[in-house]
Amino acid sequence: MNILILAFIALFSFSCFFLGKSQIKKIAYSQKFKPKALPHFYGFYLSLWCALPALLIVLLWSIFEPFIVKYLIISGLEKISINSIDPDQLNLIYQKIKASYFGNFTGIASEQIKKGAEQYGHFLSIAQGAKVVLVLTLVIGFALVAYKKIQNNTHAREGVEFIFKIVLISCSVVAVLTTAGIIFSLLLESIKFFSQINFFDFLFGLGWSPQKAFVSDTSVALSAKEAKELSKAFGAVPLFAGTGFIAFIAMCVSVPIGLFSGIYLAEYATPSVRKFGKPIIEILAGIPTVVYGFFAALTVGPFIKTIGESLGLAVSSESALAAGLVMGVMIIPFISSLSDDVINAVPQSLREGSYALGATKSETIKKVVLPAALPGIIGSILLAVSRAIGETMIVVMAAGLAAKLTINPLDSTTTITTQIVMILVGDQEFTSAKTQAAFALGLTLFVMTLILNFIALRAVNKYREKYD
Amino acid sequence: MTKEQRLKKRYSAEKRFKAYGIISVCAALLFVGILVFKVFSEGSGAFVKTAIQLELDLSKEKLNLPEKPTKEDFENIDFYDFAQQHILKIYPAITTKEKKELLTLFSSDFEYEVKDFILSNKNLIGQKVFFKITAASDLDQMHKGNYTRDIPEERRKVSNFQLKIYDFLLKENKISKIFNNYLFSNGDSRNPEIAGIGGAMLGSFFSIIVCLIISFPIALLAAVYLEEFAPKNAFTDFIEININNLAAVPSIVFGLLGLGILLNVFELPRSTSLVGGITLALMTLPRIIIPCRASLKAVPPSIREGALAVGASKVQSVMHHVVPLAMPGTLSGTIIGLAQALGETAPLLLIGMVAFVVQVPGTPMDPSSSLPVQVYLWSESAERGFVEKTSATIMMLLGFLIAMNSIAVYARQKFEKKWI
Numbered sequence: 088m089n090i091l092i093l094a095f096i097a098l099f100s101f102s103c104f105f106l107g108k109s110q111i112k113k114i115a116y117s118q119k120f121k122p123k124a125l126p127h128f129y130g131f132y133l134s135l136w137c138a139l140p141a142l143l144i145v146l147l148w149s150i151f152e153p154f155i156v157k158y159l160i161i162s163g164l165e166k167i168s169i170n171s172i173d174p175d176q177l178n179l180i181y182q183k184i185k186a187s188y189f190g191n192f193t194g195i196a197s198e199q200i201k202k203g204a205e206q207y208g209h210f211l212s213i214a215q216g217a218k219v220v221l222v223l224t225l226v227i228g229f230a231l232v233a234y235k236k237i238q239n240n241t242h243a244r245e246g247v248e249f250i251f252k253i254v255l256i257s258c259s260v261v262a263v264l265t266t267a268g269i270i271f272s273l274l275l276e277s278i279k280f281f282s283q284i285n286f287f288d289f290l291f292g293l294g295w296s297p298q299k300a301f302v303s304d305t306s307v308a309l310s311a312k313e314a315k316e317l318s319k320a321f322g323a324v325p326l327f328a329g330t331g332f333i334a335f336i337a338m339c340v341s342v343p344i345g346l347f348s349g350i351y352l353a354e355y356a357t358p359s360v361r362k363f364g365k366p367i368i369e370i371l372a373g374i375p376t377v378v379y380g381f382f383a384a385l386t387v388g389p390f391i392k393t394i395g396e397s398l399g400l401a402v403s404s405e406s407a408l409a410a411g412l413v414m415g416v417m418i419i420p421f422i423s424s425l426s427d428d429v430i431n432a433v434p435q436s437l438r439e440g441s442y443a444l445g446a447t448k449s450e451t452i453k454k455v456v457l458p459a460a461l462p463g464i465i466g467s468i469l470l471a472v473s474r475a476i477g478e479t480m481i482v483v484m485a486a487g488l489a490a491k492l493t494i495n496p497l498d499s500t501t502t503i504t505t506q507i508v509m510i511l512v513g514d515q516e517f518t519s520a521k522t523q524a525a526f527a528l529g530l531t532l533f534v535m536t537l538i539l540n541f542i543a544l545r546a547v548n549k550y551r552e553k554y555d
Numbered sequence: 556m557t558k559e560q561r562l563k564k565r566y567s568a569e570k571r572f573k574a575y576g577i578i579s580v581c582a583a584l585l586f587v588g589i590l591v592f593k594v595f596s597e598g599s600g601a602f603v604k605t606a607i608q609l610e611l612d613l614s615k616e617k618l619n620l621p622e623k624p625t626k627e628d629f630e631n632i633d634f635y636d637f638a639q640q641h642i643l644k645i646y647p648a649i650t651t652k653e654k655k656e657l658l659t660l661f662s663s664d665f666e667y668e669v670k671d672f673i674l675s676n677k678n679l680i681g682q683k684v685f686f687k688i689t690a691a692s693d694l695d696q697m698h699k700g701n702y703t704r705d706i707p708e709e710r711r712k713v714s715n716f717q718l719k720i721y722d723f724l725l726k727e728n729k730i731s732k733i734f735n736n737y738l739f740s741n742g743d744s745r746n747p748e749i750a751g752i753g754g755a756m757l758g759s760f761f762s763i764i765v766c767l768i769i770s771f772p773i774a775l776l777a778a779v780y781l782e783e784f785a786p787k788n789a790f791t792d793f794i795e796i797n798i799n800n801l802a803a804v805p806s807i808v809f810g811l812l813g814l815g816i817l818l819n820v821f822e823l824p825r826s827t828s829l830v831g832g833i834t835l836a837l838m839t840l841p842r843i844i845i846p847c848r849a850s851l852k853a854v855p856p857s858i859r860e861g862a863l864a865v866g867a868s869k870v871q872s873v874m875h876h877v878v879p880l881a882m883p884g885t886l887s888g889t890i891i892g893l894a895q896a897l898g899e900t901a902p903l904l905l906i907g908m909v910a911f912v913v914q915v916p917g918t919p920m921d922p923s924s925s926l927p928v929q930v931y932l933w934s935e936s937a938e939r940g941f942v943e944k945t946s947a948t949i950m951m952l953l954g955f956l957i958a959m960n961s962i963a964v965y966a967r968q969k970f971e972k973k974w975i
Contacts (some may be wrong), residue, residue: 146970154820180622184907204801240727244868248868248869248870251839251870252780252784252870254776255776255779255784256779256780257779258772258773258774258776258777258780259776259777259780259781259785259794260794261773261777261840262794262801262840262841262844263793263794263797263799265801265812265837265840266797266800266801268812268816268837269798269808269809269811269812271815271816272811272812272814272816272819272820273808273811273815274813275815276815310967339969343579344579344582344583345579345583347575347577347578347579347580348575348576348579348580348583349581350576351576351577351580352580355573355576356580364580364584365598367583367584368580368583368584368587369589370587371583371586371587373894373895373898373956373960374590374898374953374956375897375898375899375900375927375930375952375956376898376900376901377900377927377928377930377931378590378594378898378927378930378949378952378953379590380934381930381945381946381949382590382593382594384934386593387940404830416583416586419583419586420583423583443758447565447568447569448569448572448573449568449569449571449572449573450568450569452572453572460729462824470803473805474803474805476805477804477805477806477807477808479805479806479807479901480900480901480902480927480931483931484931484934485900487908501678504805504807504901507807507811507905508901508904508905511810511811511904511905512904512905512909520772526815527810529807529808529811532805532807532808533804533805533808536803536804536805536808537800537804540799540800541800541804544799544803
């Protein structure tokens with residue numbers, strides 16, 4: 088139905104465009120005045136007046152209709168039932184009613200549900216009729232109003248451009264809305280989570296075993312013992328430690344390789360080497376992370392295991408080392424191209440001054456260029472760290488699932504992102520503390536990366552200002 | 556220390572420093588090489604499949620067809636029985652166990668292959684024809700040389716009897732490698748020999764189209780606003796900070812956004828490429844806005860001033876002159892952003908695009924998987940046939956990414972105007 092309405096609006100406003108365009112020419116000719124804008128602006132003016140209010144109504148309607156219908160049905164249910172039903176139960180009945188109306192309800196429908204479905208259909212048809220009438224009135228009414236204005240030779244261009252600017256502003260506000268949506272969705276579930284689990288138990292607890300939360304039923308009040316156990320099930324320190332540890336291994340690989348390749352490409356490489364070397368290294372950044380994960384799990388992991396076992400070491404097949412090494416490779420291009428950029432931005436005069444004092448090239452780089460570029464390099468490393476802790480697929484595929492506090496790189500560890508994926512893949516129950524824990528972890532991750540990015544971006548920008 | 560000695564030391568330090576740089580660059584290049592080599596050497600096998608030649612006797616008695624068969628008669632043929640009879644004829648198997656082992660050398664779909672063949676070649680009825688039927692994954696791997704045969708029978712996937720059949724078929728020249736059309740046409744399956752990435756490719760395609768439709772116009776208009784119209788004030792700064800931060804937010808957080816808002820609040824259908832596309836669009840948006848702004852900024856102010864001078868309004872000067880000139884840059888930025896979105900896995904896992912989907916999706920509203928998610932799903936299964944398929948999927952994925960990036964680079968070099 089919505090599609091039909093939208094098609095109608097589109098067709099009508101499209102034809103209004105031509106109507107407006109031809110009408111202004113005709114009117115201007117017959118009444119002998121000069122239009123205040125080009126004819127097609129009058130076309131746009133008319134069609135925008137037709138389409139926009141109607142579209143707005145359709146949008147608002149489709150957002151609010153389900154809620155209103157649900158409210159009506161549920162209040163109807165509450166009226167007929169003698170003793171009060173709890174909200175979850177009502178919700179379930181509502182879902183059943185909806186399913187039975189659309190004909191995909193399996194199982195035997197009770198009298199209540201059949202009646203509800205009938206009512207549901209009734210409400211839907213009322214809503215639909217009302218919507219069609221409203222939209223038709225709006226489209227035609229506004230078309231007439233705008234047509235009148237055209238006849239009075241209104242400032243069509245100003246009107247059209249005003250709307251255009253509003254469209255532009257709302258497009259750039261989408262980014263703000265996305266951030267707001269992220270914060271809202273993370274906070275919504277996290278607040279529920281922290282109402283069950285103490286915030287400090289989460290942040291500083293040493294044991295992570297969310298599967299324990301399944302034991303207790305959240306709708307029943309917890310016994311003291313259960314509550315204590317639950318509070319111990321969500322200690323995120325092992326996850327923070329695992330994340331940090333794997334990121335540390337990754338940085339051990341990527342910082343030296345990335346930094347030295349950045350220096351080489353910026354300072355030593357001939358233009359032809361640079362022309363080919365840089366894009367090839369940047370291929371590493373373009374490879375999807377799932378490919379790295381596959382590589383880590385099927386090639387690097389077993390390889391480290393065989394080497395370790397031949398040396399007589401106990402190596403887990405999902406070692407932190409394998410995940411960290413591969414993640415390090417993934418991060419190399421971020422560090423190398425960013426540090427390449429900041430090194431290139433160091434003014435040539437600093438280098439020449441150093442050469443004039445008789446320093447060799449490497450001495451110049453070590454003593455003059457690098458210190459000058461340091462804020463930018465640190466910024467790029469921080470950006471890389473934030474990338475490493477937010478990286479998901481490599482650790483999901485190559486690091487372990489069991490949370491343990493360890494600093495043995497050959498042992499398996501788990502990370503924040505792995506746990507989020509493990510909890511949320513498959514069926515979830517949104518009332519369980521386990522599911523909410525994933526959102527709390529997501530919030531922690533978001534805040535952590537936000538702080539790192541903020542510092543890094545400031546460092547890089549400050550450095551840029553210094554030499555610009 | 557004499558002057559010469561010190562100089563020598565300094566020069567050798569210089570050489571060492573340079574060598575570190577070369578070693579690092581080489582190490583990075585080596586990683587690219589190993590990765591690509593590994594994927595290609597593992598995955599190239601998946602593009603062909605092993606087929607066994609079967610002689611089908613399509614006489615009417617065998618097929619239980621009357622003299623003038625109707626459409627219904629064809630539907631009523633017991634294809635399983637018919638195919639089984641022909642398979643058992645290929646090698647003398649006596650006991651039930653042997654018969655079973657012989658049958659398991661063929662793809663679990665052999666019945667449907669024979670059915671499709673007969674129904675699409677009704678003119679061959681009454682003749683004897685040769686038909687190539689897909690072999691089971693274990694025989695396929697055996698034929699491709701991925702299984703060793705000199706280990707004890709218990710540890711082998713292929714039994715001694717099956718090996719005997721294999722050798723017999725080899726000698727008779729009845730085994731051949733043909734192009735694996737299932738890889739591109741089929742959806743997922745539990746059996747490696749009939750599993751394909753057709754469903755995943757369509758799923759990826761739909762999500763990318765949804766992502767493009769949403770993100771490109773919004774990103775372009777947002778970039779136009781920020782670069783051309785926005786006044787310098789706190790609100791504009793706030794938007795800019797937001798965009799820069801969003802570009803660096805881990806992708807999994809966008810998955811949580813999709814799960815929390817799109818699925819739970821707006822109740823959009825789970826596991827569909829529509830939701831996947833919207834989530835990816837929100838993620839790609841800032842990554843497209845940034846290059847779009849850069850290319851708008853690169854258009855020299857004289858263009859704007861020229862337009863304004865001949866009486867254009869601000870909007871006209873921007874939309875008629877600046878944006879068309881910036882198009883090559885914005886388009887290539889968009890394509891690169893979409894390429895990143897194509898390889899993204901984590902957010903799709905959270906919105907349920909990891910379901911086991913056998914059906915090839917027909918619309919963006921159908922449950923589907925996507926190429927990177929298929930890589931993740933198959934890498935979890937231990938069978939040798941799936942390892943090969945995973946690598947082939949990666950090859951396809953990398954192929955698409957390379958193609959998109961080269962188009963972006965080509966478009967920029969070909970159409971971008973250089974301002975002097």
